Structure formats: C-alpha cells, structure tokens
Amino acid sequence: MIRLERAGLPPDTAEHLGTYTRQIEKTADSGRKAKAAELWSHTTVRRRVRGGLLATLADMAPGHQRCMYCGDSQGTDIDHFEPKSLAPTRTFEWLNHLLACAYCNSNQKRDAFPRSEEDGSPLLVDPTLEDPLDHLRLVLPLCTYKALTPQGEACIDVFGLNSRGVLVDGRRTAYETAKQSIELWRIAADRKQHDKAAKVVEVAWDRPLADVLAGMFHQSGHPAAELLFSGEEENLGLLRDQELRQAFLSRA
Structure with missing residues (x-):
C-alpha cells in the first residue's frame, strides 16, 4: 500500500x-x-x-x-x-x-471492517487519508510486512499481505528490480542522459508493487537505516543521494 x-x-x-x-x-x-x-x-x-x-x-x-x-x-x-x-x-x-x-x-x-476495541475507530488504513508507511514497514530483503500499529496489523491480516505467497515473491522480484532502477538512473544522470533518466523513474513507479520502492526510500531515512540495509551499503548510498531522491520522489 x-x-x-x-x-x-x-x-x-x-x-x-x-x-x-x-x-x-x-x-x-x-x-x-x-x-x-x-x-x-x-x-x-x-x-x-x-x-x-x-x-x-x-x-x-x-x-x-x-x-x-x-x-x-x-x-x-x-x-x-x-x-x-x-x-x-x-x-x-x-x-x-x-x-x-x-x-x-x-x-x-469482503465485509471485513475491524474496529478498535478502545474507541471504535476503523483499523484498516485508507491510503487516501493516511500514509500506510506510518503503519507498515517492509522487512528488506525478506519483503514481508511488519506491523507498526494495530492498523498495520489489521491490514496484514485482512488483505493477507504476508500470507499470499504470490505477493511476497512478487515483492522480492520488485525489490531487485527497484535496485536496478536506481542504479540505472544514476548512470543515466551522470551521463547527462536526462530523457533516459526520466524514463527510468516513470517505469519504476508504473511497475506492480510500487510499495516496495516507496518503502525503500522511506527506510533509507530511518535512524536505523544502516541496520535495515545491512550488507547493502551501496544501495543505501544511492537511496540517500539527494538528486536521485528528488527525481524519484517528485514522481511518486
């Protein structure tokens, strides 16, 4: 999401x-x-x-x-x-x-709509009203979701975000593809191939499971980013590149 x-x-x-x-x-x-x-x-x-x-x-x-x-x-x-x-x-x-x-x-x-036992507020996240990243964290590179809030837990349960094997496998593929996209963008940008760089961004966001790409950028700014991207320091460095972030996040 x-x-x-x-x-x-x-x-x-x-x-x-x-x-x-x-x-x-x-x-x-x-x-x-x-x-x-x-x-x-x-x-x-x-x-x-x-x-x-x-x-x-x-x-x-x-x-x-x-x-x-x-x-x-x-x-x-x-x-x-x-x-x-x-x-x-x-x-x-x-x-x-x-x-x-x-x-x-x-x-x-279906008709599932869990509510908080404390105040009756909805537990599912409406992505047009809230940022799902406040409630869900993608565990990289496993590409399963960890709930940060009761709302995140409800979304994982109701939509089967971790129990549907095709989704988890798809996210793993999306993760590898997203890493290739940011590398291709950096190469194109360094070569002043601006049209090619812009196309890389467009295609990256248009692919299925764009939540993986969004999660990568979000987690690269986390205080524990070095731990979250352990063994993928080059990837983290690219995600923190301000020029690259501007290019990708302005399109999100």
Whole structure:
C-alpha cells in the first residue's frame, strides 16, 4: 500500500452519487441496507456512476491501475472501504470508494471492517487519508510486512499481505528490480542522459508493487537505516543521494 491523493469526480457522477445517497437517507433505518444494495446493483444506477468512479479511481491508483490494497493485481472493482452492509448511507459516498482487485475485494476483504476495541475507530488504513508507511514497514530483503500499529496489523491480516505467497515473491522480484532502477538512473544522470533518466523513474513507479520502492526510500531515512540495509551499503548510498531522491520522489 502506498499513499494516494484523492481526485475530484466528474460533475455528473458526483451529482448522481448525491441523488442516490439522499434516496437511502430518506429510507427508514430498517430498510437502508436493502435499499443501498438494490440501488448499487440496479443497471441504470451502475451505468450512471460506474464509469466516472472507475475512471477517476484508475487515475488515482498506483502504476497502471493497480489495486490500492495489494498493489499487485489490476484494480477492477469499486470497493467500499466501509462495507455498504455496515454503512449503507455511505454506499454512494465518494470518500468511501477505493479501487481493488477482485481477489482483495471478494476473497480477502469482503465485509471485513475491524474496529478498535478502545474507541471504535476503523483499523484498516485508507491510503487516501493516511500514509500506510506510518503503519507498515517492509522487512528488506525478506519483503514481508511488519506491523507498526494495530492498523498495520489489521491490514496484514485482512488483505493477507504476508500470507499470499504470490505477493511476497512478487515483492522480492520488485525489490531487485527497484535496485536496478536506481542504479540505472544514476548512470543515466551522470551521463547527462536526462530523457533516459526520466524514463527510468516513470517505469519504476508504473511497475506492480510500487510499495516496495516507496518503502525503500522511506527506510533509507530511518535512524536505523544502516541496520535495515545491512550488507547493502551501496544501495543505501544511492537511496540517500539527494538528486536521485528528488527525481524519484517528485514522481511518486
């Protein structure tokens, strides 16, 4: 997971979302769940809102429309961050929509929405509101996640971030590829090949599992960076190169 900026919706899509939200709010509390489900599955309603939602979410998503949760597979589903079965009045709320792959949406998350036992606040991280790096640390080079907070622990559990072998293996590959990318950028920059250097940055962020690259830059500034990158001093030196950091992080 990486930090994302929420974009504005097309005016007609936003208008339709507001109309359907008001219809649900006018329904008696006991019938709101059914009303929300009925509207969301209605052919006309989906035709009016789905295109605008998917297009905007795709523009916000990492890489080429990657899932906002696992960062690996292509995002195909409009996920309700707080499930519509639990919060029917938020079914058509733009701030409650994220782009997810079918596996994260239907196999992993489903209607799961853990809350803190202390204050009832959500434990899952919405990457458009919080920086996942505040809650999750990628253990390099194992490429598994360590929870820094209860929210991070919940994300690891709900999305299977460490239990899905394909994700862990994919991150290991992404880690090696990311190291090659920063080396290629330094070579191109030293040779004054500015267009080539810019392309290296673009491709690096567009690859699946861009959270690995984000985690590398984040951890290179950690007080214990020398320990975290033990045996990879050259890699750490590149990640701390201010010119290189500017080039990559301005694109993130």
